[in-house]
Amino acid sequence: MSQHYCLIQNAQHKPLSVVSGYDRQLNQYVLTVYQDASHSPDTISYTSLREPHLEWETIEVVNRALSKLQISVPDSLMAALENDQVTQAGNRVVEHSLTTAPNILYENPSTSE
Numbered sequence: 001m002s003q004h005y006c007l008i009q010n011a012q013h014k015p016l017s018v019v020s021g022y023d024r025q026l027n028q029y030v031l032t033v034y035q036d037a038s039h040s041p042d043t044i045s046y047t048s049l050r051e052p053h054l055e056w057e058t059i060e061v062v063n064r065a066l067s068k069l070q071i072s073v074p075d076s077l078m079a080a081l082e083n084d085q086v087t088q089a090g091n092r093v094v095e096h097s098l099t100t101a102p103n104i105l106y107e108n109p110s111t112s113e
Contacts, residue, residue, distance in 0.1 A: 001030075002084040004077045006096040007037055011070050016045075018073050020062060022084040028056040029081060031065055059085070076102045 003021040010016050017034040033046040046069055048054070054061050059082050066073060077096040084092065091108040 001025075002081070002089050002092040002094075004080050004094045004096055006073055006077055006098070008071065008073065008098065016071065018066075018071060018077075020073075020077065020081055022081055022089070024088050024090050027085075029059065029062050029085075030056070031062055033069060033071065074098050074102075 001021050001023045003019060005017060005019040007015060007017050015036055017037045017039060018031070019034070019039070020029060020031045022029055029048070031046070031048040032044060034040070035043040035045050046065070048056055048065065051065075054065075056062075059078065062081065063078070074096040077094075080094055080096070080102065083089070091106070092104070093106040095103040095105055097103075
């Protein structure tokens with residue numbers, strides 16, 4: 001599974017951490033929003049796991065969920081998610097920012113075949 005994350009501020013200027021990825025085995029996107037950068041289960045404010053009835057196989061569902069939450073993420077994050085689905089990428093961790101280029105923290109190319 002790929003994992004893409006970014007630290008942003010919500011509309012009230014409070015920090016949020018958005019983590020999203022693509023799961024090859026399930027052919028689904030996942031999305032989790034944390035109230036801070038700790039990624040502690042106690043700070044989860046949204047997770048796609050709570051909405052299994054949505055069709056998480058399409059990037060549009062991720063876009064709608066973020067829009068509903070009034071969260072804007074870097075364009076690079078959304079593009080990377082789509083690319084992960086097309087290429088069936090896995091075992092990839094990338095940090096995204098609104099001000100800098102994506103930073104690949106881990107990538108194992110032998111697992112993306």
